[in-house]
Amino acid sequence: MLRAFALLIGLSLALPVGAGDKLIPIGPAQRTALRIATAPLTAHAGAISVGLPATVTVSPGQERVVAAPVAGLVTGVRVAAGASVRAGQALVTIRSEQLMAGQRDLTLAAVQARLAEEAAKRDEGLFQEGIIPEARWQAARAAREQARAALAERRAWFRLMGLSQADIQAVERGERLVDSVTLGAPIAGEVLERMVMTGARVEAAAPLLRLAQLDPLWLEIQAPAEVAALVRKGQAISVPGTQASGKVVAVGGSVSAAQTVAIRASIANPGGLLRLNQNVEARIEALSGARHWRVPARAIVRMQGQNYVFVERPGGFEPEPVKVLSQSAQSAAVDGPFVGGEAIAVEGVAALKAAWQGMGGE
Template sequence: MAIRPALLVCLMLAVGAPLQAAETIRLSAAQQKTLQVVSQTAGESGGAAVSALPALVVVPNAQMRVIAAPVGGQIDRLAVAPGSQVRKGQVVAQLASPQGLELQRDALQASSQAGLLQQSLKRDEQLFAEGLIPESRVQATRAAAAQAAAQANERRQGLALAGLAPGKLAGSLALVSPIDGVVLEQSAQLGQRIEASAPIYRIAKLSPLWLEVQAPLNLASGLHEGAPLKVVGTDVVGKLLAIGKAVDAASQTVLLRAEVGKGSEQLIPGQAVAVELAGAGSAGLRLPAGAVISHEGQSWVFVQSTGNEQEVQFVPRPVRLLGQGGNSVQVDGVKPGEKVAVKGVSGLKAIFTGVGKE
């Protein structure tokens, strides 16, 4: 609320001598009514300290899969789209790949060669037992058979990694979902030619979900793993999983990771939310954001010291901001039960800062 100059001068004169940092602001009942100053008891909405902090909804790493092209080729079918529910083993895309044909051909040739050398090894071992060939020939055949078997096994593993079935030639490769989940992202288009390892879909299981919370260092130091939390504006609850060991140099915050299970369907990966995190102990009290002012690089609140029908008194008090979320802030420097001005604060600030400059 803007204060008219005449009213401000009147209030300054009513205060009297120049106001210093911790001196009292005295308002008559009429002045308090004009400024619309309203006080609230700190901590009256709850006993334990609660911090409202910004958070980001993310999918746990173990619940996410990327479906990529195992070999180069052309996409000739896309069976699902972002938002689709998929089951484990469900075909989600079809890839036409000449490179796949080459892998199958090489696997067939390696398998045939390994079979022929195994037969040759059996024949040479029989001839050696009958004394018809020298041992060196058996050893050479045995080495060749072992090498061919290893090569055939390598080709079979290559087919398995590419998702191709051994024993037959087929240029079309079916890509299947490795988990039950939801398609989050589609990275390729129908008819597109892609290289090996190019991503096509990103699929994830969306329960439970993680919340990545940025918490001030001094608040995070009072937390513990397992502390409960709640997403503001919802009935989604969870618990703290981990407290980061590194501090972000720019924001001086610590990354907290929390897990939410029941009610996680109300959240969407990438969504920005605010969380109320309990368990900070004596790490401050929550106040409406409008109760705190900033002056000369310091945060202040106006604590009501006394009050009656004729006069009410407020003392400016410096506080330390611990966190902010939504329309509330977490502060250190106010005791539970103290009354703090939460409305009409702009008028009190004008008196506090204006007279201090005289």
């Protein structure tokens, strides 16, 4: 042991310190004394990184808010938070005086549109016979178009209320009046939030329920900047321990104060195992054909915030910078300037680091 230490000290004192010269000269005798062993660099086809912190969210395009179309009294809420609903399912019933007044306006608009239509047809015939001037016929046509527009507006208002076409036609004919409107689910999904109770009075546009489709979901991932630099849209992603899997849809263009980059993925949620706002760990798979490398964890040394491995070269070893993508107790996945097949030091690494420091290593 004392002999190996003496060799290391002698090596450090004898090494050249030429500018840009990173080669650490190691002869056969020194290599044996320092117990340096190497292993070939192997390609790594697994994940870019595992265990990245992520939060389960939902796409804005899969979320809806059910709001009160009119002011009134809530006479029934038929679902609770967490309930699954189908598209069109009845959710909330509101009794409204405004609805009654709207039906009166719809009936009146229908009558006026019918009278304007008849007047325009009559004046057109009179004009064709030369009995009335063209200006009177044009005025009748304008009145007809205004009446049609007013009727279309009232019909659209009632469609927003959730009334069927048959109900709207019955109101136009004065055959039916309703004092309540029942709001249906705009999408199939789950009730995320219930914001109203039976018996409450609400104003028009007041939010009542929040719904969302929970498959697929989004993963909002926070990745170190060096890992994010290797991620591209379309890369496969999974949540270890579940069947949830998907693809990266966006990689952030800025770095947070914690030096992480936001990565968003769309992920299938079979069986509903993932829950909204759940904190999970994400695994990002490497792109097909990507050149990443697997090295023993003990082969990596750290100097001034940068990771290195020692690559065997003619006459010695050269430190090469690498980015650590993922690491376990035994091995690490790295990205570096390699072509494959290089021999790297896996034993005696501490001695090589000491020799490099003796050279005034970076």
